[in-house]
Amino acid sequence: MNLTRLVPAAIRWRINVLRARLDPLRDMLQAARAARRLEPRAARILQDLKSALRAG
Amino acid sequence: MRLVVDLQACQGLSSYRGIGRFADGLVGEMVGHAHGDEICIALSDRFPDAVEAVKRRFSALRSPSKIVVYRLVGPLAEMGQGNTWRTRAAELMREAFLAALAPDVVLVGSLFEGWVDDCVASIGRLPSQSRTAVIHYDLIPWLRQDAYLGNPGSLAYYERKLASLRRADLLMAISEYSREEAESCLSPDIGRVISVPGAADARFKPPSMSPSQRAETCGRYGLLRPFAMCSPGGFDVRKNLPALIEGFAAMPAQVSARVDLVIVGSAPEQLRAALSAQWNGTGLNASSLIFTGYVPDDDLVRLYAACEVFVFPSVHEGFGLPVLEAMSCGAPTIASGTTSLVEVVGWPEAMFDPQSAASIGKLLARVLTEPAFRTALQEHALRHAARFAWDKSAVKALEACRTLAAEASAKRLGSSAAPDDYGYRQLIAAIGGIKEPIGPTQMELVAVAEAIAANEATAHAFRSGSI
Numbered sequence: 001m002n003l004t005r006l007v008p009a010a011i012r013w014r015i016n017v018l019r020a021r022l023d024p025l026r027d028m029l030q031a032a033r034a035a036r037r038l039e040p041r042a043a044r045i046l047q048d049l050k051s052a053l054r055a056g
Numbered sequence: 057m058r059l060v061v062d063l064q065a066c067q068g069l070s071s072y073r074g075i076g077r078f079a080d081g082l083v084g085e086m087v088g089h090a091h092g093d094e095i096c097i098a099l100s101d102r103f104p105d106a107v108e109a110v111k112r113r114f115s116a117l118r119s120p121s122k123i124v125v126y127r128l129v130g131p132l133a134e135m136g137q138g139n140t141w142r143t144r145a146a147e148l149m150r151e152a153f154l155a156a157l158a159p160d161v162v163l164v165g166s167l168f169e170g171w172v173d174d175c176v177a178s179i180g181r182l183p184s185q186s187r188t189a190v191i192h193y194d195l196i197p198w199l200r201q202d203a204y205l206g207n208p209g210s211l212a213y214y215e216r217k218l219a220s221l222r223r224a225d226l227l228m229a230i231s232e233y234s235r236e237e238a239e240s241c242l243s244p245d246i247g248r249v250i251s252v253p254g255a256a257d258a259r260f261k262p263p264s265m266s267p268s269q270r271a272e273t274c275g276r277y278g279l280l281r282p283f284a285m286c287s288p289g290g291f292d293v294r295k296n297l298p299a300l301i302e303g304f305a306a307m308p309a310q311v312s313a314r315v316d317l318v319i320v321g322s323a324p325e326q327l328r329a330a331l332s333a334q335w336n337g338t339g340l341n342a343s344s345l346i347f348t349g350y351v352p353d354d355d356l357v358r359l360y361a362a363c364e365v366f367v368f369p370s371v372h373e374g375f376g377l378p379v380l381e382a383m384s385c386g387a388p389t390i391a392s393g394t395t396s397l398v399e400v401v402g403w404p405e406a407m408f409d410p411q412s413a414a415s416i417g418k419l420l421a422r423v424l425t426e427p428a429f430r431t432a433l434q435e436h437a438l439r440h441a442a443r444f445a446w447d448k449s450a451v452k453a454l455e456a457c458r459t460l461a462a463e464a465s466a467k468r469l470g471s472s473a474a475p476d477d478y479g480y481r482q483l484i485a486a487i488g489g490i491k492e493p494i495g496p497t498q499m500e501l502v503a504v505a506e507a508i509a510a511n512e513a514t515a516h517a518f519r520s521g522s523i
Contacts, residue, residue: 024497031498038502039509045484046505052488053495 057093057461058159061086062150065165065191066113067099067106068175074289074377075193078230078254079165080113082191085450087114087121093454095121096518098154102130102174124518126153127507129500132174134213141492143170145504147178148486149511155184156478156515160461164190164224168197168217171210178216180223182482185468187460189226189453192249194234194374195241196294203293218242226460228252228453230375233396237374250456252449253399254375256384256441263357263385273358277348279318284420285363285387287320287356288370289378291327296369296392296410298334301345303369303408303416305338311421315364316344320351360385365423365430368392371410376400383441388433390419402440406433478515483508 035046065071065079087095097114099107111123128146131139154162167190169175179188197204197214205211221227222242227249229235235251265273274280284304288295297319304317319331328347335345351359360366366382368391376397383389383401391397393407401407409415423430487504496504517523 027497027499031502034499034502038506041512042506042509045508046502048484049487049501049505052484053501055488056491 057161057458058096058157059086059090059093059161059163059457059461060096060098060154060157060159060186061163061165062098062154062177063110063165064100064103064169064175064177066110067103068169068173070166070169070175071106074375075166077257077377078193078375079191081254081257081446082228082252082449082453083163083165084114084117085446086454087117087119089447089450089454090119090121093458096157096159097121097123098157099123099125100150100174100176101125101127102132102176122518122523124157124514124523126150126514127510128174128176129503129507130174132170132176134171135209138494141490141494141496142500143176144490144492145487145496146176147181148483148490149504149508150176151178151182151184152479152483152508153511153515155182155186156512157518158478159186160464161457162186162188163228163457164188166191166193167221167224168193168214171213177220179220181220182479182486184479185464187225187464188223189228189457189460190221190224191252192221192227192229192234192238194230194372195237196372196374198241199237200294200372222246225463226250226456228456230254231396232399234374237395248456250452252453253444254377254380255444255446255449256377256381257353259353260357260360260381260384262438263361265358265361270358270362273355274362276355277318277351277359278346279316279348279359279362281316281344282314282364283316283318283346283362284365284367284424285318285320285359285382286367286369287351287360287378287382288368289321289376291321291323294370294372296371297327297331299410299413299416300367300369301331301334301338302413303420305340306413306417307421307424311424312340312344315424316346318346318348318359318363320348320356320359322350323347356381357385360387363387365390365420365433367416367420368397369408369410369416370397371395373397373400380441380444383437386434386438388423388430389437390423390433400444402443403433403436405429406436478512480512 061083066076070076114121132143132146167177205214222245225247229251231253232251235249238249336342360382366387366389368379373396379391379400390406391401392410408419
């Protein structure tokens, strides 16, 4: 059975909106975890990259 | 001279095509003629299987070269929506890595890569102390935009590649025609252009083959009658296969009735169906059009030697390697009298007008009915093909690179010393300055930082001699 057919479009839209808001949060959490495991040089580069991106 | 060769051409999808064969042949021979020059092969980690294959190939040479692998963060194919930021960052990371190897010259094996796969190539996005040369194949998509650059994304991609090409100091064109094409289309904003014509791999020579071996090989592909053979080396529009069928049908019926037409290579199903429908519409025997599918090189050599005639109707080539391969095997070869094929075929009597079915049919029929002409074609094929040799092209390419290295050295003497950080600050600033609607995720930034650190370590190990 195709469940997406049973879920009204409005609810599907709402789920997608929630997912769009949650994905960056999940990305941030995963990245923070990965960043803690970086070697010192890579961690330094990451900081520099973030600064450069902020500076644009 | 320290020459760094980016050999992604032998890693991505082009590795299966003429581009991969050409880059492999030329660079392999350059390594063999390097005498005192240091040649380093740089590969992308996006193709791990190909890294191992290239390592095996280059470590088996008489004078093995050093091989370094740089790390990038993918996916990178430019046709993929959402890949753009990663691709731009990867271009910068690759340039920074190559510069950190402290080369005199960087040779790019093929610039027009990365639309459909994870190859990445750019020139001059970061300042560099070295000079850049490129193996240049053709400008076919640019000159036939309707067929190749139909959507705005692919056109923008190609324009960016052209901008990189204009920043190269030297173009090594794969034929005289390709050299003229580059100069006429891109002048005056273009570096020096030389031609380094290709050659067939040593495997392509007249095989020693008994009648039973010949029958066995042909039988495996369903070739039970005399056949005309076409190995187009691709199935895009310019290969002009419908005109070949028209030309075949234009032969006198008693000639076409005794010969099959064999098309070698993995033709897409849709094209097969269209060509079969066209064939059937001409009234020719339906079973006389044979598609072999992919044929390994060993069998290809035998088919070239077994065919009645090898015919190549393409309207536009940068070189036309299948033609030279067929000629090297002694196949009586006829081809379009256009673009690079004129120099590869090398005999006006062996050429036809690819736009004219009558012209194709007339020449095909002549080969199939005049044994003396067929023999003359065979003799010419072997004689002319022998003029194309990798060693001559490799020596010429190395000479051109040494000139560039001397220029790079003079430029370094006249300017401030290379930065101690090998362009690290410029790399970070350039990545920070990438302007794309979809930026990197936080996880991608972590991966990019790790890749840059790994590339720094690899480059340091190379410079200090531990690679």
